[in-house]
Amino acid sequence: MTADIGELLPPLLRSLTALEFIARHLDPLAFDAVMQGVGQPDQTLRAVRDKFGDSSEIPDGTAARLVAASDETLAAFDGLRGVLAEGDDLYAVFRALRHLPRAQEALYPLAPDVPAVNSFFLAASLRSDAAALVRSAQPASEGATGVMHFDNEPGSRGGFSLYVPETYTSVHTLPLVMALHGGSGNGRGFLWSWLRDARSLSAILVAPTATGRTWALMGNDTDTPNLNRILDVVCERWRVDPARLLLTGMSDGGTFCYVSGLEAQSRFTHLAPVSATFHPLMAEMADSDRVRDLPIYLVHGALDWMFPVEVARNAGRALTRAGANVTYRELDDLSHCYPREVNADVLAWLATPR
Secondary structure: OOOOHHHOHHHHHHHHHHHHHHHHOOOOOOHHHHHHHHOOHHHHHHHHHHHHOOHHHOOOOHHHHHHHHHHHHHHHHHHHHHHHHHOOOHHHHHHHHOHHHHHHHHHHHHOOOOHHHHHHOOOHHHOOOHHHHHHHHOOOOOOOOEEEEEOOOOOOOOOEEEEEOOOOOOOOOEEEEEEEOOOOOOHHHHHHHOHHHHHHHOOEEEEEOOOOOOOOOOOOOOHHHHHHHHHHHHHHHOOEEEEEEEEEEEOHHHHHHHHHHOOOOOOOOEEEEEOOOOOHHHHHHOOHHHHOOOEEEEEEEOOOOOOOHHHHHHHHHHHHHOOOEEEEEEEOOOOOOOOHHHHHHHHHHHHOOO
């Protein structure tokens, strides 16, 4: 290597932040403008990355992780710029953005030892909090913590990824967030949509992968039993607050929050569907005792091109009529993508007694 590994980190973090911005503001009608707005942070990253040569020649350790994260980040920008140059469809953008969680997964193990990485994986409000920075970087004091994967390799179905805060202790119970990916996603990637907030606000985070191509929205439901199995596994090993069990999800995952979470036997105490579709019959056919006073935090974008916002407005009205305790949040600048900025508010809502 002909460069100091420290040179790589600043442009890498800037490029990751730009990718997060693109993912949040993904809209077919605004894609060119969003790309123009983020500029070209990847050019600086590429220039520094090229000094390190072949990644296979870099020994395991900090340098290898930074290079791996950089390569995934650059692959994302290559894909996105290819869309601009060739006029590919939106699915090519989705494919490019799959490199973002892979970059985050490669980078995260450095958080305890590299202050800038530790700060990157905390909520912005905590990045100037010296006590929070020290606490988050301390080694785990009890049990298995951090990011774990259970039969959830890329391409597999039915497994799950898990995050347990490194500050976990069995003295206290923690809320649990089960976050369901969208129709073309997987739990291993979707974990990173929630990790920063789960880490900052001390929540156990579970990101399962559907048993089929997407969640069981019709026909035989093989996903609800699997979610219950996963919930059993986690609750047996870590102390979970039974009064704060959140089922949330994006797009098809949000719709499955309704399908599974409105069942009479559902163990989840709160639901938070995001950018989901909904049919009024879901509320009418749901168990009345289950729906009565059920806290539901419904999030949707005014610019959603897949499920128009009126679907969500109707869902809020139908669920309220059925007796649910609905919090409806409509984001004026949100298209059909995941708004990470709502996570902290959802966790605060989850902590409010029913």
